[in-house]
Amino acid sequence: MKNIWQIVVFSITLALCACSTTPTPGKIALLAPFEGGDADSGYEALYAAQMALTDVDPDSMRFTLLPLDVGGATFAADRARALADDPDVVAVMVLGEHAADPATLTALGDLPIIIIGNAGFTPSQPNITVITNAPPIDEEFVARYLEDNPFASPPTQRAGQTYFALLVLLAALETDD
Numbered sequence: 001m002k003n004i005w006q007i008v009v010f011s012i013t014l015a016l017c018a019c020s021t022t023p024t025p026g027k028i029a030l031l032a033p034f035e036g037g038d039a040d041s042g043y044e045a046l047y048a049a050q051m052a053l054t055d056v057d058p059d060s061m062r063f064t065l066l067p068l069d070v071g072g073a074t075f076a077a078d079r080a081r082a083l084a085d086d087p088d089v090v091a092v093m094v095l096g097e098h099a100a101d102p103a104t105l106t107a108l109g110d111l112p113i114i115i116i117g118n119a120g121f122t123p124s125q126p127n128i129t130v131i132t133n134a135p136p137i138d139e140e141f142v143a144r145y146l147e148d149n150p151f152a153s154p155p156t157q158r159a160g161q162t163y164f165a166l167l168v169l170l171a172a173l174e175t176d177d
Contacts, residue, residue: 026090048159052166080107134164
């Protein structure tokens, strides 16, 4: 009889553990070119964003990075709408001319948007921030970047802008909580 009660208690405990939920991390999208002639810039931004996210949230418990190819002029707005429709997407970082196109930005709706590196761009929506300046990348940044991505080209200032942009975004999301 004692064994039956142990089995019942164990089964109930196991069932309760299976019912617990872990909060879904918010997605931070990176809408950038990952194919074609500008793919290097997209991957450079991706590697820098991954480095920043690891520095701030090493276990990726609060946020995950969602890289998405912009798809050129043909698909950029459609992909932006898909991001806007995803309830887990909390913000979007965009890179490249098609990602920063007005139709694409409008399709992102009210999501916080950070445009990386478009110095001549003037935002027309209050939810858009443009990051054109960032602290210069130093030898330590380059070493860490290449250690994490041994087959990547050495980072340019775009990597520094992306890293800085994600730090700014994460700080803003923390204050919104």
